[in-house]
Amino acid sequence: MSRSAGNLSRWGRIFPLSRAVRYREFRINRAVYLGTGVLMVLPWIVQLANNSWVWNRLTKQVLQSTIFGYVNGALAFSVWDVMLAGFLGVAVWWNDRSRGRLGLTLEGPVTRREALLAKFWMTWGTIAATSLLNGILLVVTVVLSGLNGWAGPVLVKTLLLLTVETVVAAATIAFGAAMGSAIFAAITTAIVGVIPLVAASVVTHFAYPPWPARPQPWLAALMNALSRLSPFTFDYGTVSLSVSHSALFLLGSVLLACFALRWWDRAPQERFHDPVFFPALWYAVYAFLAVLSAFVTAALIQPLVFPPTRETWQFVAEFAAFAVIEWFMWRAIMRRIGRTALRWGPDA
Amino acid sequence: MTPAIEMRGVSKRFRGRTALDQVEWLVAEGSIHGLIGANGAGKTTLLRLALGLLWPDDGAIHVLGETLRRENAALRQRVHYVASGRPLVAGFRVGEWTRYTGLLYHRWDAALCQKLLKAMEIPVETPIGHLSTGMQTSLQLAVALASRPQLLLLDEPTNGLDVVVKRQILQFIIDMAAQEGTTVVIATHNIEDVERMADTVSVLYRGRFVMQGELDGIKSHMHRLQVVLDEWPQALARDPRLTHVQRRGNVALVTVEGPLEPLMEAFRAAGAVLVEPIEMDLTEVFRAILEKEGYSRESLSWESL
Numbered sequence: 001m002s003r004s005a006g007n008l009s010r011w012g013r014i015f016p017l018s019r020a021v022r023y024r025e026f027r028i029n030r031a032v033y034l035g036t037g038v039l040m041v042l043p044w045i046v047q048l049a050n051n052s053w054v055w056n057r058l059t060k061q062v063l064q065s066t067i068f069g070y071v072n073g074a075l076a077f078s079v080w081d082v083m084l085a086g087f088l089g090v091a092v093w094w095n096d097r098s099r100g101r102l103g104l105t106l107e108g109p110v111t112r113r114e115a116l117l118a119k120f121w122m123t124w125g126t127i128a129a130t131s132l133l134n135g136i137l138l139v140v141t142v143v144l145s146g147l148n149g150w151a152g153p154v155l156v157k158t159l160l161l162l163t164v165e166t167v168v169a170a171a172t173i174a175f176g177a178a179m180g181s182a183i184f185a186a187i188t189t190a191i192v193g194v195i196p197l198v199a200a201s202v203v204t205h206f207a208y209p210p211w212p213a214r215p216q217p218w219l220a221a222l223m224n225a226l227s228r229l230s231p232f233t234f235d236y237g238t239v240s241l242s243v244s245h246s247a248l249f250l251l252g253s254v255l256l257a258c259f260a261l262r263w264w265d266r267a268p269q270e271r272f273h274d275p276v277f278f279p280a281l282w283y284a285v286y287a288f289l290a291v292l293s294a295f296v297t298a299a300l301i302q303p304l305v306f307p308p309t310r311e312t313w314q315f316v317a318e319f320a321a322f323a324v325i326e327w328f329m330w331r332a333i334m335r336r337i338g339r340t341a342l343r344w345g346p347d348a
Numbered sequence: 349m350t351p352a353i354e355m356r357g358v359s360k361r362f363r364g365r366t367a368l369d370q371v372e373w374l375v376a377e378g379s380i381h382g383l384i385g386a387n388g389a390g391k392t393t394l395l396r397l398a399l400g401l402l403w404p405d406d407g408a409i410h411v412l413g414e415t416l417r418r419e420n421a422a423l424r425q426r427v428h429y430v431a432s433g434r435p436l437v438a439g440f441r442v443g444e445w446t447r448y449t450g451l452l453y454h455r456w457d458a459a460l461c462q463k464l465l466k467a468m469e470i471p472v473e474t475p476i477g478h479l480s481t482g483m484q485t486s487l488q489l490a491v492a493l494a495s496r497p498q499l500l501l502l503d504e505p506t507n508g509l510d511v512v513v514k515r516q517i518l519q520f521i522i523d524m525a526a527q528e529g530t531t532v533v534i535a536t537h538n539i540e541d542v543e544r545m546a547d548t549v550s551v552l553y554r555g556r557f558v559m560q561g562e563l564d565g566i567k568s569h570m571h572r573l574q575v576v577l578d579e580w581p582q583a584l585a586r587d588p589r590l591t592h593v594q595r596r597g598n599v600a601l602v603t604v605e606g607p608l609e610p611l612m613e614a615f616r617a618a619g620a621v622l623v624e625p626i627e628m629d630l631t632e633v634f635r636a637i638l639e640k641e642g643y644s645r646e647s648l649s650w651e652s653l
Binding site for chain 2: 018019020023024027028099100101104105106107108109110111112113114265266268269270347
């Protein structure tokens, strides 16, 4: 690795950031890292404290119900933590670009790679530390509730939650490396996370046809598999599924980090204030808007005909036709916006 | 000698607009180079290209003997860029900022930084956001000098500085360049700063260089004559060496490009009662060069508006 930003410490081999970059990243974003960490842990502490504050014959049962719920997919504070992980990924970029003057920093001997890796490592460090604390709290709950055999499944679920948070944070950081707008990065993460769920919904439609047709087991299995690709699915049924999906999300996080480094290395500096760094990404923006508006348009046409006679394929055909037309419509609109001082559109 | 900066056929466009067009630029190592140009001429773009922050659409750039690529952070250990009028990291205190830059630069001179901050009366405990624009520029300059760069790129470095600090800091830069062989490029609208400091000067206009050379050479390239002449011969009135003529009655103020003597002879031969050279400073030379390029903004006057 090139030694650009000061000297690497002896930790450099496993933590490839110079002292200067670590110092700056923590100094700029310390409130974000620490604040998010506290917000991630606090609900779990409050829950344990509330449930075990007054010890009576029901306390054990309450604690046991917490553990049963956690292991069996009750959302509890998991959604909150995943949302905070996504917020963390957006906030470290947003804060650095505004208050932290990231552009000014990159005028010095700091490689883009180092600046990005600092965000990845410190975000992951925050998530890992909070997961560790949450894991400890849950194990304490296990011990207090007398369900000692449940410690393993609790830790596996905690590992799953850690990897889900990691993949969501990695996605927001990665999209932040290709987009100058925090809103765009957050929306893109949400879309990418929701795509498997939408695909699963579509498959559901065919897996469970109206009576008297028989359900299609292989399509139902496909639906389950698709829905579990989304980090927003929290019900993994078995411990072994949780372990395999943890590995999957970890792999996804690494891939996202690789993509982020690639995008960030290639982003032209003069586009740092544009909503997207690469003009080709605007096509994806038009496509997203076209899909949304075409769905709405196709759905609105239905009530015009009574009684509703359309088959699924008719809806799909109308949706596709509208999507193509509206793609061009959105392209024209966004190009017009791009010519204004707003710059929320392409420049050509 | 290897040039500190060498640009060959460099072009840069922003959102379809050409900012620099096939620029050829050489800055000799150890020299102080003045970069002057009208607003939007491309000075900042040129400096940011030399820093390796912007990537050229065409052409090649070599800085301190290295060819610039996509990632040039290692080179920026030896090149420092200072641009005034930009807020620094508001959340840092001065001491934290110098600590960070101290960790960042291999050749960091902490003692020099402390002395400069003391001389400029910038307390290390002050949050940067509380400093005035001029103080922030002073801080940037102090950090730049303490990093002991081999190439110092200054973009309007004296904006917001009071005359005392400005004079002292410019003299410090001149002395540093002389003693340590630092190459300095100063892009500014304060042409008197360039006239005071620079060995060589480039004039940039609408994304291309219209003149480059030694300061004395550029100053001797343009001249001004006061001529008293009743009737102007056609040939003389259309002489391409005359870049600008301002007449009031039979008295004319004539701007001349190139050698002066032949034209003085021509005026005398045409019956001029008086042909007298008038001294031009660099500001007037610069103005004359831009006028020749068609940049005069004559419509920006009380009468015409």
